[in-house]
Amino acid sequence: MALRTLTILFLLVFGAATLITGLATYSASSQALERLVDRRIADVSSAVLSQASPGDKASILALIDTFSRQRASGDVGFELEDAAGRRLGGNVTLARPVPMGFSTLHPGDRIAGLSSGRAEMRDAGGGLRLITIIETEPIDGFTRVQWRNYLLGFGSIAAIVLAGTAIFGILVRHRITDVRRTAEAIIDGDMKRRVPRSGDGGVFDAQAAAFNRMLDRIESLLESVRNVSSDVAHDLRTPLARLRGRLQRIAGAPLADDAAIELDAAVEQCDEILAIFAAILRIAELEGNERRKAFARVDLAEIAAGVIAALSPAASESGHVLIHDGLSSVIVDGDGASITQAVFNLVENALRHTPAGTAIIVSAGQATGTATLAVRDHGPGITHADMATALRRFGRINPSRSAPGHGLGLPLVEAVARLHRGALTLANANPGLLAMLNLPLRAEGGPAT
The missing domain is CATH 1.10.287 (Helix Hairpins)
Structure with missing residues (x-):
């Protein structure tokens, strides 16, 4: 799994956990506040009804009036109803009926001065019912303050984790880049390249x-x-x-x-x-890559044309047809002698392992950033499984073991490709074999390297 994917997955999981924790904390604090308010409601209701006879309407209303005048009861409201739900008195008026027991009130209940609260309806005797209301928001905007505190608290945690994750990702990416560049240099032939160390002992x-x-x-x-x-x-x-x-x-x-x-x-x-x-x-x-120091401007088309001219007599003697195709100018930075040797090997390999009358086509072309010198024949070809053997040193597939050669021709071509930071690829030409020497294309106006 990619580092970016792991980071995104971690942040998603962390974000979900933070959100769930915040909501759970807010819900727990709200429920704790409601339990405290419910306990106070129960105490106030009991205090009022304990001083009046059950079903004594006048006495209960008088006690409500007396309690409402007390300084500490500014957030407490009462309403007395009969068995039919008709209002008999109190210091608040409910716009909707509430059930027996505890329930929650909202701004939509249109109680003056109440943003949110809890209500309890209990039996007052004689068919009477006492509704006691207490506000659950002790100060104006308490809920907004709660949300702000939670957002700031958990937001700060999320910001710290995000910043830490970003810094950690940068450090890991920097280290991985160092290792990758070292590996690429090793692949390119620089066996002295090493991963840089910071010296911190980590x-x-x-x-x-x-x-x-x-x-x-x-x-x-x-x-x-x-x-x-x-x-x-x-x-x-x-x-x-x-x-x-x-x-x-x-x-x-x-x-x-x-x-x-x-x-x-x-x-x-x-x-x-x-x-x-x-x-x-x-x-x-x-x-050894020492020849890279002497790289110069080389035209693959000229090299291919020279090889064709040199090997055409040998091709005619063996009954082969040597054809040049698409030999437009293709410029690379390289060692002309080694590239020439590589093309000689590819053409001689085709001459040696194909029967008389076989056409051998040599072409040079270019694609985005890559120059290709290809040798294609219409001979019997080799199987995909044998291609790896053909590229191995001293590797000779069974049909060719009786033929002259030592199995170092294609490995030498591959060594030339690696010297030029390119690659040798073999493919099925249907029929025959296609050998392609792919080299980096010379940048326009770029210096030889």
Whole structure:
């Protein structure tokens, strides 16, 4: 789940919890106030009726009048009704009948000076009923004050949480951005890049330190593998070259026909092994990214046209048809020699693995921000499952294992693509295979990088 989604979900849950808590607190305080008022109503009603005989209308009205004159009873009202609900007297007049027991009054009841209150109707004996009313808003605008206090209190909490969430989100996003940029630099070939540390000793700093130690270990392992490959290639090339020279000198002497044939085959095998070592060293050189320092303006269309011109005789001899298509000027920043080698490999790969009469089309074009140099053939192609094998070093799919080659052609092209911050993709051409070298397009007027 995305960080933004988690943040929004947290804020929604927090907002709902804050709203529910505020409403519950307001409701609890209102109910507590109502219980206090109800208790006072009960005490006042009992005090009035305890001093009068049950059903004694005159006595009850006199006690109401006496109680109403007291200074502390300014928020208390009375009304005496008969069994039919007719008003017999009191200091207030109700606009609607109220039920027996306790009930709530509102401004709509049109009682002068009353914004909200509670009422109790109880039996006064002899068919009489006494209604006692007390205001539940002790001061003017009490309800508004309550709401204002709750909004300010819970609003402040919500504002603090929102600000804290925003700050936390910024910090987390900053740390994640640091990790992402480091990962992108590593992918781009900068194995020395590390996640920056703040030095505060916090959990993020500890995470950055652990991540950097992991990168140090990975760099060490990759360097060891690279050194082994390069050292083996370097150390074996010299004795193999000497062996090849000796075999050629022997082949130059008078020999039987069978021996001469065997010697020629041995020389060819030496050449193939030397080519493998040369390809390994070439890939290691490309992965070092040192060539980026010498990047310059390169036209893919010119490179493709040069490769077509160079390989057209070989294509004619093998019975293939080499076609150029859409070779408009496509400018990139790059190393012309390595891109040329990559295109040679793609075309030679198509010539080697397709039957005579197959058309091979080379094209150069561009889309938004991307330059593409594509080699498409109409041969048998390869399955989607075999494409990953074809891109692996020394990876050769079963139908091609008997054919010449060492399985380093496409990996070298892929190394060229990575050097240029691009990618090599294989796709089904229906029929045949489509190999696309995708490179970043040179920005208009931009410097070589």
